[in-house]
Amino acid sequence: MxxxxxxxxxxxxxxxxxxxxxxxxxxxxxxxxxxxxxxxxxxxxxxxxxxxxxxxxxxxxxxxxxxxxxxxxxxxxxxxxxxxxxxxxxxxxxxxxxxxxxxxxxxxxxxxxxxxxxxxxxxxxxxxxxxxxxxxxxxxxxxxxxxxxxxxxxxxxxxxxxxxxxxxxxxxxxxxxxxxxxxxxxxxxxxxxxxxxxxxxxxxxxxxxxxxxxxxxxxxxxxxxxxxxxxxxxxxxxxxxxxxxxxxPYPVCRWAQAPIEAALHLRQSHGLGPDDITSIEIHTFHESVRLAMPTPDSTEAAQYSTSFPVAVALARGTVTPSDISDAAVSDPTILGLASKIKMVESDHANAHFPLKRFARVIITTPRGQFESDWHEPLWDHTAPxxxxxxxxxxxxxxxxxxxxxxxxxxxxxxxxxxxxxxxxxxxxxxxxxxx
CATH class of the missing domain: 1.10.4100.10 (2-methylcitrate dehydratase PrpD)
Structure with missing residues (x-):
């Protein structure tokens, strides 16, 4: 047997x-x-x-x-x-x-x-x-x-x-x-x-x-x-x-969670608000780049997006179910931030997927450019x-x-x-x- x-x-x-x-x-x-x-x-x-x-x-x-x-x-x-x-x-x-x-x-x-x-x-x-x-x-x-x-x-x-x-x-x-x-x-x-x-x-x-x-x-x-x-x-x-x-920790695709962590790190480290941000680059693996839905029309599309929940995190400091609900996907502040995001595929992140899901974020503001280190999602089994x-x-x-x-x-x-x-x-x- x-x-x-x-x-x-x-x-x-x-x-x-x-x-x-x-x-x-x-x-x-x-x-x-x-x-x-x-x-x-x-x-x-x-x-x-x-x-x-x-x-x-x-x-x-x-x-x-x-x-x-x-x-x-x-x-x-x-x-x-x-x-x-x-x-x-x-x-x-x-x-x-x-x-x-x-x-x-x-x-x-x-x-x-x-x-x-x-x-x-x-x-x-x-x-x-x-x-x-x-x-x-x-x-x-x-x-x-x-x-x-x-x-x-x-x-x-x-x-x-x-x-x-x-x-x-x-x-x-x-x-x-x-x-x-x-x-x-x-x-x-x-x-x-x-x-x-x-x-x-x-x-x-x-x-x-x-x-x-x-x-x-x-x-x-x-x-x-x-x-x-x-x-x-x-x-x-x-x-x-x-x-x-x-x-x-967040109710969205796992592939979006490392970008969220990188963006939150920059937000907290440099006191960034939505009005401070001119542009955002997310460097990550291919599959996360494919979550390229900056203007979702439903909660399903918001959950399978990288840019929309990252914009939510930058605006609100977290991502909750109400932030990605059907009723929330037309929020003009979030959509405005999401439109400033550019997704960049990274060879480094690709090489480690699927065992590791890496992302780093670069945020440009009138007072300068801020770049994160490589981040992983929270609550992996290696850091549960x-x-x-x-x-x-x-x-x-x-x-x-x-x-x-x-x-x-x-x-x-x-x-x-x-x-x-x-x-x-x-x-x-x-x-x-x-x-």
Missing amino acids: PAALDFIHSLSLSDIPAPVRAQAELSLLDLIGVAAGGIGTRLSQIIRDHAHTEFGGHLPMLFDGRHTSATGGALAAGMTIDALDAHDGFNPAKGHIGCPLFPAALMLGHEANVAGRDFLTAIILGYEFGARAAMAQHATVPDYHTSGSWGAVTAAAAGARLLQLDPDTTRHALGIAEYHGPRSQMMRCIDTPTMVKDGSGWGSMAGVSAVKLAQSGFTGAPAITVEEAPDFWADLGNRWYMLEQYYK PSEADLRMKYHALADPVLGHDTAARIEESLSGLDKKPLSALSDQLLRPISA
Whole structure:
């Protein structure tokens, strides 16, 4: 049996180091906060209406309460999280493991009424599986595919564990998920940002569907990225990629976050205001330069822009969800600053991508030119946020939407989940916000 398949069925929570378990809880909290932040977007409203109308079932949707199927619920939750580009990610994958994984595990785990420890084991297994599936896929295809593509296989792996499929049925589930997963090209959405985004919701849906189909006898093995790329799977159980995820302080593409840090450094160091700035140069890697959307017409375009959030940061000292909402993209001060930005592709930054995302900024003013050093995004795994940082971020996103008391109850239900049923958490999540 391939090592990856054996890992799905043999991993025990007791095998997992305590720091890995603790980080998984924080990643789940972060994903839940981002989902709360994304629930008010048009994207989320449309996809939840779609899931309720088109996917018949008995399961309530995340922060909605209306019923759908496990596949529909995974689609809606995955796209709701992806609606606000603030969730965790993995540099070598150039994408996000948690976004397709968590919705699939939540819906399947709630439907099967699993124990909290089994859910947590599936989540950690999913992060380890997803990291390697992503790297294996990127090594086998010329195009840069969205998180939903390898995320479908990741969701199927977690689902197979939760539903206790036998190894042969699991093998078919992974094969179905890989075959039917959304092999969507990420740079298409970078060049023309729309609601399709990173494909995570579709990948989560495909993974859940694959598990259900395999359980019913549908065949689909093998998954090439799992069975024909052994080098990527050899360190399972020894190297824990759960500890190598990054987090986002700002709700925009990770590729824009190093430019934001460089711009904020100059703003703070030299007391620069919007009226002081004559021109701005951002030197960074190719993919960040491709986020060339100075005049976004929607929150999707604002989130997949480098110049617009950098202009927000220079004007306001930070970037919040309200700063990149549909209602905020016509702000004349921000648009004026964004129009002064020139994007410059850097060989130095290109050479380090995707493991490092470098940027430097040069700002010209009437009193002189100011140039930053090379900056990286905040909260990479090499300089991670503290537990307090992530809990503060969670409440900043969740409290305005859910109310502080509800957000605190969710936080409390996640604590010690290994000693509770999953329903202690999922009953809090799968209800309308107004309840």
